[in-house]
Amino acid sequence: MKKFGAVLFLCLLVLGSSFLQSAMAGSSFCDSKCSARCSKAGMQERCLKYCGICCDKCQCVPSGTYGNKHECPCYRDLKNSKGKPKCP
Template sequence: MKVVIITFLLVSFLLSSSFEPTAAGSSFCDSKCGARCAKAAVQDRCLKYCGICCEKCKCVPSGTYGNKHECPCYRDLKNAKGKPKCP
């Protein structure tokens, strides 16, 4: 019985600690990507890929288009076809 309780507590601790940084990072990315994708024709797709790039690079270029020189990681991410991944 003690093993079950200890395992449960350990798993609970690991799960709770793994969600905290993501929540803090996603509010940054949500606000930056919201501004970046404000004028996008397909906003849901723009927000999805911007969010992926933001989480990976920890930055999003200013404005709604261009300015990718501000964030080289964001600029240099490519999709499977070799085209820019980030909007």
């Protein structure tokens, strides 16, 4: 019974670490894309925050610093509570 518990613990540890690596990889993808997207923004912190939220949800960010939202329909279609575009 102790061996089973140890094996189960090791399996969970391995699965947890692989999940963490994939989550961090997605985060660095969004960080780099949003840094480029928000490079010329007047309110950079706000731009990075909302771009990161949108990227996490959609897994894409349009190219360039403005426009090109047709490249990522999910990013384009996210709206805030007032019905305005959420993503920069």
